[in-house]
Amino acid sequence: MNLPVITVSQLNLYIKKMFDSDLSFASVILSGEISNLSPHYRSGHVYFSLKDENSSVKAVMFAREASRLRFRPENGMKVIAFGRVSVFERDGVYQLYVKELEPDGAGALSVAFEQLKKRLESKGWFDPAHKKPLPAFPKRVGVITSPNGAALQDILNIIGRRFPLCEVIVAGVTVQGNAASGEIIEAVERFNKEKLADVLIVGRGGGSAEDLWCFNDEALAAAVYKSEIPVISAVGHETDFTICDFVSDVRAPTPSAAAELAVPDIISLTHSLEALTDSLYSNYVSAVREKRLRLELLTAKRSFSEVSGLFEGERRRLEKMMDSINNLVSDAVEKNSRRCQTAAERLNRCAVNYIGAEKLRFAKDVTSLKRLDPLAVLLRGYAAVELNGTMASSVDAINVDDDITVLMSDGQLRCRVEEKRLKP
């Protein structure tokens, strides 16, 4: 055997040269499943194997390429790898040097999205218990979006129309590209640190998944999660979902919808104010009514002899009551608001009815009083006897030859007593 003795290094170098001279190894697109994944955290290189049902091949992705990955490679993940096949001389193995890696099937972005979503969900960041309620009447609404976008105009229009009682504080930021998430985070943190708003709207108008990508940033999610101010997330259209949407306190399908969620509607506020004002008036009127009922109850208990005196007192009190109601009515009318007027008219009607009913009752009571008038019996044919201007109720008070007056319903008779008989 005249063969030369060669070293291991020489052999591996020779094989490497053979591989590298074959152009079909220079660019390879390989489909397979990731296994034996061992990311090298310090260097950033990623080592793994790609396998199918029968075979497996080693692969490496260096830090420079791996850092550009949008998703995290995982064991068992089906991927398409692009790279070159060459030999690692030290170990005598051939392997795939991966330049680009794509999930097989779903796109890299959607895989990255699902991964981050799963990770944050397991941290409890989407937990409904952590979500803060939105304030009913925000004084200041913070808006974090592009200062030039249509989204901002939509938000300002809707808040201006729905709830102009509040102030809108706008933090203009970039909403796509590499700088975006950093600027948004900074704005969220500033609103919180300086307590500039009662509720925050973070968002932008529609765009491609790539455009909206900055809202899928983990650090941005952390800033929204930690925000003390409730955050409404409104990114893109109704069909777009971002991590920011999940971690926020409320997800709005669009920026316009976010504005509607952030503030109450002045029309419903006006309605409930009207309802409140109406019940203020009606409760007031019934409070006064209640006084009248109590008064009636008291009057009913009084005996006949007290009635006429009481009527005077009651009438005075009634008049005072009516005066104060009338004053209030004219005050209300002066305020000149249409609603006040209708309420005042209602009140006035109530008052008029009240006075009318009182008068009627008063007149009725006077009639019944008259019925009890002793002189009223004369109408029925009886007569009364008067001596020296006082009513005589017994013959004891009258003697023979006294001058008496006999009262009848239609006149008087002057008489002289001739004889006196006592009842046997």
Added chain:
Amino acid sequence: MTYENAIKRLEEIVNELEKGGKTLDESVKLFEEGAGLADFCDKALKNAELKITMLNSRENGDE
């Protein structure tokens, strides 16, 4: 006084009147206060104008 506080007080007053058991004087006082609040709220809703402030990222910042 804010709109929110005014509405809250107005609701209290309406509830108080609804409960009853007040003297006439008390009722009149409550009603007068309530009518004033309703007027305030009405004006606030009618005259409100949205205020917009732009935050400049380099302004007022602590950085």
